[in-house]
Amino acid sequence: DAGVIQSPRHEVTEMGQEVTLRCKPISGHDYLFWYRQTMMRGLELLIYFNNNVPIDDSGMPEDRFSAKMPNASFSTLKIQPSEPRDSAVYFCASSLNSDNQPQHFGDGTRLSIL
Amino acid sequence: AQSVTQPDIHITVSEGASLELRCNYSYGATPYLFWYVQSPGQGLQLLLKYFSGDTLVQGIKGFEAEFKRSQSSFNLRKPSVHWSDAAEYFCAVSTGFQKLVFGTGTRLLVSP
Helix, strand or coil: CCCCEEECCEEEECCCCCEEEEEECCCCCCEEEEEEEECCCEEEEEEEEECCEEEECCCCCCCCEEEEEEECCEEEEEECCCCHHHCEEEEEEEECCCCCCCCEECCCEEEEEC | CCEEECCCCEEEEECCCCEEECCEEECCCCCEEEEEEECCCCCEEEEEEECCCCCEEECHHHCEEEEEHHHCEEEEEECCCCHHHCEEEEEEEECCCCCEEECCCEEEEEEC
């Protein structure tokens, strides 16, 4: 079975540029999550969707960050304009619709903003 | 507020020795608890989960964890560690509506 697929795996860009991270969840999963992982702050939940609808975006750091889920098989996380402090590993995860169902993680996108 | 504490930032264990990683949670209701493992350059992989019933749960790769309500703990154990177990381990509690709160992780180093 295909897991959660994220692209690109690595992204290096200059500050001020727009960055778009992509995620394909596991087919049939109702929930999709975006996390950010840094040494300083650990694993932070940015936003999550249920049936393509954003449920909680309280973890999105600022207006420069936006996320969309146009359909059940695709989501994007966009940073515009990017800043060096946005450098981190960004993970996407998906799960079935139940609190006792685990989240399945992608391999992440390592983002470096120069 | 719900929280998860992993008091050990890193632990070194000799190969073949036993392992216990500590996890304490703060949550008002009956928790759903998880242990994940993260190898370098990879995402988090589920090791095991506890929802209800038997307080000793078995997971993949020979890991097990014991839920102790009186101590608000969910410690991860393995009787004999292999070099391939070197990774970072995260404990997490589900707070409802599918949201997880993660601990800060414990990095496991395995010495020969």
